[in-house]
Amino acid sequence: MGVQISKAKPIQIIKTQAEPKRKQNKGDWKKAKFVASxxxxxxxxxxxxxxxxxxxxxxxxLRGVLQYDFEEVxxxxxRNSN
Structure with a gap:
């Protein structure tokens, strides 16, 4: 009575393009002074x-500066107008 060891199938490594960690910073970005105006x-x-x-x-x-996506503003x- 022995232990049977089965041969494992080789693992195929598939390389894929990594997802970007941050979403793209596309948009019409404005600084607070513009938004205030x-x-x-x-x-x-x-x-x-x-x-x-x-x-x-x-x-x-963005790059250490607080900015606003104009479309989101x-x-x-x-939403907040009376």
């Missing part, structure tokens, strides 16, 4: 809206 508010208000808990003004850090403005 567009929305007709102060930089302090843009900062407050960016940091609010509920439905914040969408922003991202316009969508946010539509």
């Amino acid at each position: 567009y929305l007709g508010v102060s930089l302090a208000t843009v900062s407050r809206w960016t940091n609010q808990k509920d439905d914040p003004l969408p922003s991202r850090r 316009k969508e946010w403005e539509t």
